[in-house]
Amino acid sequence: MATINDKITDAIRAQARKLLETGEVAALIGYAAGSLPMTVKPLVVRRPEECDRLVWNTFCVLNLATYLPEVLSSVEIPRDLRDPKPEEPQAKVAILATGCWSRNIVVQIQEKRVARERVVVVGVGSRGMVSRAKVKALFPGQEILTVEEGDHDLVVQGLDFTETINRWSVVRDNCQTCAHPDPVLVDIRIGEPVSERKNPHPYKQVELIEQRSVDERWAWFTAEFATCIRCYACRNVCPLCYCPTCFVDDAKPQWLGKSLDAVDTGLFHILRAHHCAGRCTDCGACESVCPMGINMRMLTKKLNKDVLELFGIEAGMEPEAPLQLTMYPSASPEFIVTDLAPVPVPSRKPFESAGIPSAEGDTSCKP
Amino acid sequence: MQTVMISPAELDALIEKWQTYYAVYVPALAKPAAATTDWAPGWRRFVEGEPLILPVGPTPASVKTFYFPQPETLLSFSLEENHPDKGAMREPVKSQGMQVVLGVRPCDAASVLLNQLPFIEDPLYMANCQRTALVGFTCTSRLSTCFCTEMGGSPLHSAGLDLALSSLEDGFILEVLSEKGEILVAGCNLVPASASDMAGLTARRQGAAPGDSVQLQLLRSCALNRLYEAPMWQALGEACINCGACTFICPTCFCFDIQDEVVQGQGRRIRYWDSCMFPLYSQHTSGHNPRGKKLQRTRNRFLHKLKYFPDRFGPFSCVGCGRCIGDCPVNIDIREVLSDLVRCTELE
Amino acid sequence: MSWEPGIVVFCCNASCCAGESHASGVSFPSPPTVRIVRVPCASLVSEYMIMSALRSGADGILVVGGAAGDCQSARGQEGDRRRFVLLGNLLEFIGIEPGRVHIAWESAWTGEQVMGLVQDLIEKVKALGPARRLVKQLEPLQGEE
Numbered sequence: 001m002a003t004i005n006d007k008i009t010d011a012i013r014a015q016a017r018k019l020l021e022t023g024e025v026a027a028l029i030g031y032a033a034g035s036l037p038m039t040v041k042p043l044v045v046r047r048p049e050e051c052d053r054l055v056w057n058t059f060c061v062l063n064l065a066t067y068l069p070e071v072l073s074s075v076e077i078p079r080d081l082r083d084p085k086p087e088e089p090q091a092k093v094a095i096l097a098t099g100c101w102s103r104n105i106v107v108q109i110q111e112k113r114v115a116r117e118r119v120v121v122v123g124v125g126s127r128g129m130v131s132r133a134k135v136k137a138l139f140p141g142q143e144i145l146t147v148e149e150g151d152h153d154l155v156v157q158g159l160d161f162t163e164t165i166n167r168w169s170v171v172r173d174n175c176q177t178c179a180h181p182d183p184v185l186v187d188i189r190i191g192e193p194v195s196e197r198k199n200p201h202p203y204k205q206v207e208l209i210e211q212r213s214v215d216e217r218w219a220w221f222t223a224e225f226a227t228c229i230r231c232y233a234c235r236n237v238c239p240l241c242y243c244p245t246c247f248v249d250d251a252k253p254q255w256l257g258k259s260l261d262a263v264d265t266g267l268f269h270i271l272r273a274h275h276c277a278g279r280c281t282d283c284g285a286c287e288s289v290c291p292m293g294i295n296m297r298m299l300t301k302k303l304n305k306d307v308l309e310l311f312g313i314e315a316g317m318e319p320e321a322p323l324q325l326t327m328y329p330s331a332s333p334e335f336i337v338t339d340l341a342p343v344p345v346p347s348r349k350p351f352e353s354a355g356i357p358s359a360e361g362d363t364s365c366k367p
Numbered sequence: 368m369q370t371v372m373i374s375p376a377e378l379d380a381l382i383e384k385w386q387t388y389y390a391v392y393v394p395a396l397a398k399p400a401a402a403t404t405d406w407a408p409g410w411r412r413f414v415e416g417e418p419l420i421l422p423v424g425p426t427p428a429s430v431k432t433f434y435f436p437q438p439e440t441l442l443s444f445s446l447e448e449n450h451p452d453k454g455a456m457r458e459p460v461k462s463q464g465m466q467v468v469l470g471v472r473p474c475d476a477a478s479v480l481l482n483q484l485p486f487i488e489d490p491l492y493m494a495n496c497q498r499t500a501l502v503g504f505t506c507t508s509r510l511s512t513c514f515c516t517e518m519g520g521s522p523l524h525s526a527g528l529d530l531a532l533s534s535l536e537d538g539f540i541l542e543v544l545s546e547k548g549e550i551l552v553a554g555c556n557l558v559p560a561s562a563s564d565m566a567g568l569t570a571r572r573q574g575a576a577p578g579d580s581v582q583l584q585l586l587r588s589c590a591l592n593r594l595y596e597a598p599m600w601q602a603l604g605e606a607c608i609n610c611g612a613c614t615f616i617c618p619t620c621f622c623f624d625i626q627d628e629v630v631q632g633q634g635r636r637i638r639y640w641d642s643c644m645f646p647l648y649s650q651h652t653s654g655h656n657p658r659g660k661k662l663q664r665t666r667n668r669f670l671h672k673l674k675y676f677p678d679r680f681g682p683f684s685c686v687g688c689g690r691c692i693g694d695c696p697v698n699i700d701i702r703e704v705l706s707d708l709v710r711c712t713e714l715e
Numbered sequence: 716m717s718w719e720p721g722i723v724v725f726c727c728n729a730s731c732c733a734g735e736s737h738a739s740g741v742s743f744p745s746p747p748t749v750r751i752v753r754v755p756c757a758s759l760v761s762e763y764m765i766m767s768a769l770r771s772g773a774d775g776i777l778v779v780g781g782a783a784g785d786c787q788s789a790r791g792q793e794g795d796r797r798r799f800v801l802l803g804n805l806l807e808f809i810g811i812e813p814g815r816v817h818i819a820w821e822s823a824w825t826g827e828q829v830m831g832l833v834q835d836l837i838e839k840v841k842a843l844g845p846a847r848r849l850v851k852q853l854e855p856l857q858g859e860e
């Protein structure tokens with residue numbers, strides 16, 4: 001029997017073919033099957049006959065928005081730097097988007113990285129993506145050769161074992177606490193909408209760290225980042241990190257050293273996270289790609305929590321909204337004077353201002 | 368050089384003995400505490416008495432961190448007035464103590480020999496070679512991502528190791544392959560391996576060693592331009608995010624950069640890992656970047672391994688350990704790249 | 716020799732000129748371990764500068780800026796305020812002792828006020844001891860230490 005994701009795959013292929021055949025878009029960003037179990041490859045299709053390579057499954061852990069600006073410029077008519085901007089509208093690009101990816105596209109629109117009118121968002125409600133690391137951790141010392149995906153189970157097969165595991169139990173942490181699995185920006189919808197989820201403790205992991213003493217927190221931080229090899233996969237995979245020269249590459253002044261020194265590695269992570277403050281959508285791509293299994297997402301998650309609690313903002317919910325971190329609404333003195341820990345004015349209700357419905361959300365996609 | 372038999376208990380005793388004289392490292396399977404990495408992420412100091420558990424396939428981190436540490440201090444200097452080193456560069460005294468790396472697989476051992484080709488005149492790399500002893504285990508089983516045999520290696524090879532252990536039913540055949548190996552087993556009363564066991568090992572080796580495959584020969588003889596212009600790079604470059612994951616975990620990638628670090632008047636000139644995947648790596652002072660595009664950098668990594676390096680030094684600069692296949696965030700698979708390249712040598 | 720904490724003060728020209736002239740006058744701790752970095756506007760203080768100061772071993776860091784609606788560059792603090800609050804919280808989150816990094820906004824600063832803040836910070840930092848976390852140290856050379 002075809003699973004939900006098989007149906008979505010078929011719908012994506014049909015939709016992609018239609019978009020490319022009618023010439024509405026010049027390219028579509030999606031996924032192809034990977035060469036190993038539980039992997040997928042990002043794929044840009046430009047011709048209708050390539051569309052059958054597209055797949056949708058529960059292992060799509062990257063954030064396709066990362067590729068959007070580049071693919072957009074690849075379909076433009078080449079022109080010299082000094083040539084005037086073309087009058088006629090430029091070719092469009094379609095992109096698959098779940099909740100968090102669509103929010104990253106919104107951030108890209110807000111930051112003028114991409115033009116809204118050139119993007120066709122093909123929205124897919126996310127049922128949560130599975131963490132390859134979590135599945136591997138269940139079978140220590142054994143190689144996983146195939147993983148069959150059902151709607152609620154995964155059948156994991158190795159050389160001498162076959163086991164069925166519950167899908168939700170190995171869904172990534174960020175997906176488990178996600179409140180907006182359904183795309184916030186949709187031009188074409190694939191499959192059924194997924195309802196908002198209401199998680200009573202979305203920031204549980206952050207809170208657990210916050211409750212520790214300052215020395216314990218420092219011990220956690222140093223241990224967590226001790227094995228970072230500075231490969232910058234976490235930075236490069238993030239749709240928010242697009243600086244032509246990242247601060248780690250600055251030479252004069254050089255803000256931090258480049259070797260594996262624990263201080264320099266720590267500073268890299270603090271500053272990278274800080275650059276994503278108010279923009280990060282907790283898509284989890286950074287955590288998913290780390291070859292060393294480092295949970296650098298805790299830092300951005302902490303910032304997300306503060307941004308929500310102090311300023312009442314969730315990133316990427318509205319393309320028209322101004323960038324919240326660059327403004328200080330002086331008329332409303334959120335925090336009036338002098339100290340590090342600001343005092344939010346109690347009458348503000350952050351949840352209302354962020355446009356989050358306060359009604360109980362549906363949790364039906366949890367088995 | 369001798370070939371002896373060693374039982375698991377004897378091996379444990381031997382390792383314990385090494386620990387009193389040398390720093391012994393083993394692969395870290397779980398996340399180690401911050402203090403024990405010794406600048407070698409993925410490895411840790413062996414703790415006496417614990418069982419040695421080796422993963423199937425290559426160790427999580429490659430051995431290159433012992434030869435090509437990150438960072439390596441090249442020179443020290445001072446900016447302080449009245450300091451004896453003011454205006455002078457001093458070569459630091461390097462540790463001479465032997466370090467023993469335990470649990471190395473044949474592919475990693477081969478990578479050390481490969482990296483010696485470009486680094487042969489590098490005194491620091493060679494000094495690290497001098498002081499590092501590799502104690503390896505030949506592979507009895509492989510991961511699905513292992514492809515050493517396609518790259519001219521073999522799960523049973525021992526080249527590059529100082530001591531090679533191959534398991535038998537009730538112990539190991541221990542091959543002593545170098546002077547360092549001799550030092551490590553000196554004073555041990557070990558029984559020489561029986562002729563039949565040695566013949567068995569040789570037979571297994573012969574059965575498993577195909578040498579350079581036909582495919583690789585095709586690449587060797589193909590004109591560089593043809594591979595360089597291949598259309599496959601477009602899709603590959605588009606998907607690659609140009610992180611350094613594949614190059615940093617790869618045992619045979621060795622790009623580096625050199626910088627001065629100054630803290631409170633004291634300075635060090637350090638060498639640390641760089642990656643051809645990073646734009647800064649090829650950026651000129653003028654601002655021009657000959658590999659300014661993602662596609663060019665992705666292409667460089669693979670062509671360096673599969674064309675430039677063999678053209679210059681002979682062997683291919685990939686030992687088929689498969690680490691980059693498993694860890695690439697976008698699943699760029701060097702085996703697919705290889706077969707795509709071979710396909711494009713065949714196309715007319 | 717008793718330890719005097721090294722303090723880095725980032726302050727904007729307008730709000731803190733008074734503070735500085737006062738500083739060079741009387742009540743400064745001696746040896747002068749307080750360094751004042753004057754910037755045209757507090758929003759020019761970047762997270763890099765704060766982190767650099769920590770990395771170079773500053774025991775305490777103070778950022779002084781003007782309050783909302785009272786900025787000489789009209790909207791300068793709008794750019795920095797939210798960022799700094801988040802940075803400060805993040806630093807505490809990863810285990811930098813609360814109190815080492817202090818960020819203050821006030822409408823018209825007087826010299827006394829700024830000096831008071833500096834004095835407070837010095838007291839706090841003395842209680843915390845020298846900074847160790849996120850302070851860059853060179854690898855000791857063989858034969859040293």
Ligand code: SF4
Nearest residue numbers: 241243246247272275
């Ligand atoms: S870490 Fe910061 S400077 Fe670097 S790319 Fe990301 S946003 Fe830009």
Ligand code: SF4
Nearest residue numbers: 238280282283284286
């Ligand atoms: S920082 Fe990580 S979780 Fe946040 S948007 Fe970037 S990749 Fe996603």
Ligand code: SF4
Nearest residue numbers: 228229231232234290
């Ligand atoms: S992906 Fe992991 S290893 Fe690479 S820089 Fe980020 S945290 Fe470090």
Ligand code: SF4
Nearest residue numbers: 607608609610613695
């Ligand atoms: S091939 Fe993969 S691991 Fe290597 S730079 Fe590209 S994305 Fe990163």
Ligand code: SF4
Nearest residue numbers: 617685686688689691
């Ligand atoms: S290129 Fe990949 S398979 Fe080859 S040696 Fe490097 S990590 Fe191993």
